[in-house]
Amino acid sequence: MQIERKEQLSLLMDGEFTNEHIIDEISHDESLQSYWHRYHIVRDTMRGHLHSSALTLDITNQIAQAIATEDLYNQLADQPDINATTPPKAENLIWIHVKDFFAKVSQVGLAACVTLGIIAGVQYHQGQTDNTSTSPTLNTVPIGVNVAPVGGIHQQNDQQLLEKRQYDKIRLLVQDYELQKRLNAH
Incomplete structure (x- = not known):
């Protein structure tokens, strides 16, 4: 019977079947409507008239049915009974x-x-x-810069004096180099 309806749908689409009874059946039966829709997509594809926008996947009915049949509040077997549970003892709370x-x-x-x-x-x-x-x-002090100790305490020992002299010597060498470079550039 279903195969017969599909054949009648195909003939109706081709213009070879003009029974108004099948049109009433299509308007009341959702499965025949989905076949009618699919047959039109196949026909348009074979003729090259199908646009990509015509191929929309409508799954809203299936999702709505799945949500309706879903048991959202199922009871787990291992959940404790609220009436059977006892509150914790005060000494356990203190230990926590x-x-x-x-x-x-x-x-x-x-x-x-x-x-x-x-x-x-x-x-x-x-x-x-x-x-x-x-x-x-890790030397974070630039060459040629003197840094005062924190709190204003000025401690000069031999090591610091030697480092200061080395920094001064390097600073003078760099200045001399820059001066020679400027003189030789002209």
Whole structure:
């Protein structure tokens, strides 16, 4: 019976079948309407009249049916019964707070230990470099610039005096080089 209806639809599309009864059936039956639509797409494709905008995928009905049949509030088998549960004891709540407190204190203690280790390592490394090398590991002061100590305390020792003399010597050499370069350029 269904195959017969499809053949009648095909004949109706080709203009070879003019039964008004089939037109009434198409208007009331959604499956025949979908076949009618698909047959038109196939015919237009074969003739080369089909545009890409005509091929729209309409799945709204299927989604609406899937949502309607979906059980959104299914009960899980392993959920506890609300009436059977007992509130926690006060001593358990205190233990939870104590554990949280010790966790936070241990985090702060760990951060303090790491900071202390870094500071001690930097001071130890600076002490080692002062004894073995005359130039600092990380020199952030530009050549020829004198930096005053923090707090206005001015400490001059032999090492600082030697470094100042070296900086002055380098500054004078750079100035002499620039002057020679200007003189030779003309």
